[in-house]
Amino acid sequence: xxxxxxxxxxxxxxxxxxxxxxxxxxxxxxxxxxxxxxxxxxxxxxxxxxxxxxxxxxxxxxxxxxxxxxxxxxxxxxxxxxxxxxxxxxxxxxxxxxxxxxxxxxxxxxxxxxxxxxxxxxxxxxxxxxxxxxxxxxxxxxxxxxxxxxxxxxxxxxx
Amino acid sequence: xxxxxxxxxxxxxxxxxxxxxxxxxxxxxxxxxxxxxxxxxxxxxxxxxxxxxxxxxxxxxxxxxxxxx
Amino acid sequence: xxxxxxxxxxxxxxxxxxxxxxxxxxxxxxxxxxxxxxxxxxxxxxxxxxxxxxxxxxxxxxxxxxxx
Numbered sequence: 001x002x003x004x005x006x007x008x009x010x011x012x013x014x015x016x017x018x019x020x021x022x023x024x025x026x027x028x029x030x031x032x033x034x035x036x037x038x039x040x041x042x043x044x045x046x047x048x049x050x051x052x053x054x055x056x057x058x059x060x061x062x063x064x065x066x067x068x069x070x071x072x073x074x075x076x077x078x079x080x081x082x083x084x085x086x087x088x089x090x091x092x093x094x095x096x097x098x099x100x101x102x103x104x105x106x107x108x109x110x111x112x113x114x115x116x117x118x119x120x121x122x123x124x125x126x127x128x129x130x131x132x133x134x135x136x137x138x139x140x141x142x143x144x145x146x147x148x149x150x151x152x153x154x155x156x157x158x159x
Numbered sequence: 160x161x162x163x164x165x166x167x168x169x170x171x172x173x174x175x176x177x178x179x180x181x182x183x184x185x186x187x188x189x190x191x192x193x194x195x196x197x198x199x200x201x202x203x204x205x206x207x208x209x210x211x212x213x214x215x216x217x218x219x220x221x222x223x224x225x226x227x228x
Numbered sequence: 229x230x231x232x233x234x235x236x237x238x239x240x241x242x243x244x245x246x247x248x249x250x251x252x253x254x255x256x257x258x259x260x261x262x263x264x265x266x267x268x269x270x271x272x273x274x275x276x277x278x279x280x281x282x283x284x285x286x287x288x289x290x291x292x293x294x295x296x
Binding site for chain 3: 002003004005006007008009010011012013014015016017019021022023024025026027028
Binding site for chain 2: 014018096099100102103105106107110111114117118119120
């Protein structure tokens with residue numbers, strides 16, 4: 001076609017968005033999972049005793065805890081059932097390994113809908129190499145989705 | 160699958176993705192075996208616009224192992 | 229055949245050199261999210277419209293959704 005230099009960005013716009021880089025378009029102004037996820041969610045290590053993690057998570061007001069390594073790569077998840085496990089066990093034995101995680105760029109309305117339909121209380125948000133960005137709570141996702149929906153509608157109501 | 164055949168519904172004995180019909184062990188979103196909205200990893204990623212995780216990235220917890228073609 | 233670039237840093241370096249970004253997905257996908265400054269040339273139109281819309285003297289970076 002007569003072009004001297006042509007490159008194929010193989011990993012595409014998902015790679016770009018997963019890195020949190022800015023985009024243009026109608027979705028650019030929509031809240032995303034990474035904006036709403038709580039950065040101060042409790043984390044723990046594989047070898048910690050579950051009773052210690054339970055106490056720490058609940059004292060912070062959470063019924064969940066994300067299991068990470070030294071580089072904050074997500075290894076597992078402890079929800080209520082796992083936190084309530086019998087004392088004396090290491091986290092590694094009771095955790096949910098390899099949880100489904102979502103990238104920061106995912107639209108909050110999509111995640112909120114899934115979390116409500118599937119009755120999922122929390123979901124870890126990670127970078128494309130698995131590092132924890134934060135833990136998203138269903139109620140926070142639903143609220144953000146609703147607020148954005150109202151914001152979208154308000155110009156109509158003003159007329 | 161012909162048009163005269165009915166798409167099987169998701170049951171405890173035979174779980175299938177409610178989007179594409181592929182068989183799977185549990186819902187890729189909530190990881191529950193008995194989920195009325197069972198979805199496979201691939202459909203979930205397409206729906207929320209995430210790429211498939213590439214093994215070369217060293218991400219731990221790849222959900223692909225749950226999918227049965 | 230285009231050269232492959234796998235890292236966003238390479239893309240950013242090309243953008244610094246004045247590269248033209250081209251998204252080859254459909255219009256609806258493009259409208260929702262696209263790289264800053266990208267134009268939309270769906271695959272079926274790329275051969276007919278590329279010369280009209282792109283400067284052949286500048287690098288061109290084409291992309292779609294992901295590598296799948």
